[in-house]
Amino acid sequence: MSDNVSGSICPPEVHVDNMTFQVLFSPEEIRQRVQELGAEISRRYDGLNPILMVVLNGSFIFASDLMRSLDIACEVDFIKISSYGNEMTSSGEIKMKKDYDALVKGRHLLVIEDIVDSGLSLQFLKRKFELQDPSSVAFVTLLHKPENSRLDFKLDFVGFDIGSEFVLGYGLDYQQNWRNLPAVYVRREEAGEPDASSGNTV
Ligand code: PRP
DSSP states (O other): OOOOOSSSSSSSEEEEEEEEEEEEEEEEHHHHHHHHHHHHHHHHHTTTEEEEEEETTTTHHHHHHHHTTSSSSOEEEEEEEEEESSSSOOOOOEEEEEEOSSSOOTOOOOOOOOEEEESSSHHEEEEEHHHHSEEEEEEEEEEETTTOOOOOOOOOOOEEOOOOOOETTTTTTTBBBBTTTTSSEOOOOTTOSSOOOOOSOO
């Protein structure tokens, strides 16, 4: 097998399918930013008993760290959607893979994403949740690609704005693999290669 994560728990480089990825955000940088987001979210939702709506699969690692950084009472639920399947670009169509269980009418919802790329997934989720008459719907994402996203609403909490390059690790996959990497990695452009950006999340 040529793909490998050799040597250490957080390797500086990862080689996958003839592509090289390097660390964009280290585990420590992520930990610090998650703590800051957690403090902000705790202040905003103090006494409101929000439901944290985790968007599977990508956000499960971010969500578990973020949830443990909150010092307020909160519930958690899960929804699984897919916009990319195993392709490099979005199909433009969101598929529901698993619906959530909570009764959201009259509740405060905080939707947790790992990344907002085109914004299609969040547009879809916002419409879906608002039909259920919650008290509020807000969005937190670890990563946001502002050059790519077309949202008609503002994101409430953003960990890091990034460029349009492909990223993986800390929940983000390459063909369903490498979600287990402890850092966020970005694809490195090789000499002679015109463009290392090709949307995200295959
Ligand atoms: C990814 C990611 C977001 C979505 C963002 O999910 O986790 O949910 O794409 O892209 P968008 O802003 O262009 O809609 P994906 O469909 O790859 O599924 P996964 O979470 O299981 O990897």
